[in-house]
Amino acid sequence: MTKNVCTQCGYEHVVIHRKYNGQRLCSSCFKKSIEGKVLKTIKKQKLVTKGDKVLVGLSGGKDSVALLKILNILKEKRIIELEAVTIDEGIAGYREEGVRIAKDVAKELGVKHHIVSFADKYNFTIDKIMEAEQKEEHPQHACTYCGVFRRQIFNQMARDVKADKLATGHNLDDETQSILMNYLEGNVNNMVRIGYKTEARDKRFTQKIKPLREIPEKEIGLYVLESGFEVHFDGCPYAHESFRMEIGDFLRETTLKHPTIMYSTLNGFEKIKPAIKKDYMENFTGKPNKTCIKCGEPSSQEICKSCKFLEKIQNKIN
């Protein structure tokens, strides 16, 4: 039987057995390994440039807490400037804890922190929208509204603080789910956009980067627990049975028997992506970027999705 000792330093108490590469690691070597891997991704994929101001989307969940902690290493080395933004969508009994943890983590790391609420910005909460939505014959999911407004706030905040990059906590599980979902749905348009960083479609959009893209979700959970951070592990009350969830369960189950499956999905996709992109872009006549006539934000149509939703919501809740 294999001795349960750290394969790096020989310490007798291990916290993880990585079946995809055979490593067994103690708490200290595990944390170093995660930080090293993320910093290597940042360097290899050129996710930041010296002097960049990076804005982190900090929900208070495990992924964004881990991301802020690791990017703070670069801040302490004076390679980047770092700020964080938390969005309070107004979900009673759920979001308060995330906001509190986000505040505590930012304070502990000495990172400038902004909190933007739907209530202040739009004069409604997700709870209020959903209350009205339940009266409809075919109610929309909360995620439909939430995603559009969150994206708008992130973009505006990134511009306001003059951030060069907007960093999000997407992990290996999220990315392989996106690859598989878009492939199975035949959604090539979305598939070619999956990557370490976004490519500017409009200079008014700040480039988004995903430094945790090669870290399995479970390891991020373990990293924040072993780092002694309090983490908001509860799921959103509006989360519903979705195709993403089905794919996530399938991938995790498959990983038990085939431990390298998520890495091979990601790496294989990265290899074929340039070919798909080249061929797809040659046959794709994308719409030129317009400006929303209501709010002045970049939009593919006369009125942006956010403004369309705002109008719909005002009619519903008034």
Add this chain to the structure above:
Amino acid sequence: MSIKLINKQNVKEIDFVEDTKIEDILKQEEIPIETVVIKQNGETVTEDEIVNDNDEIEIIKVIYGG
């Protein structure tokens, strides 16, 4: 021999035979291993650790779904 299994507010005593691994207990309780971090008497461990009489095994769910 028995252990105390703590899963959030849900606490239960579970009997086991010698040489049982944490992994066996999780399978028996239908807890997906790939979504949790495990603490044995307060220390983070891997699922291939053997359980001992009177152990306190805490399950921390870190992934939703499953």
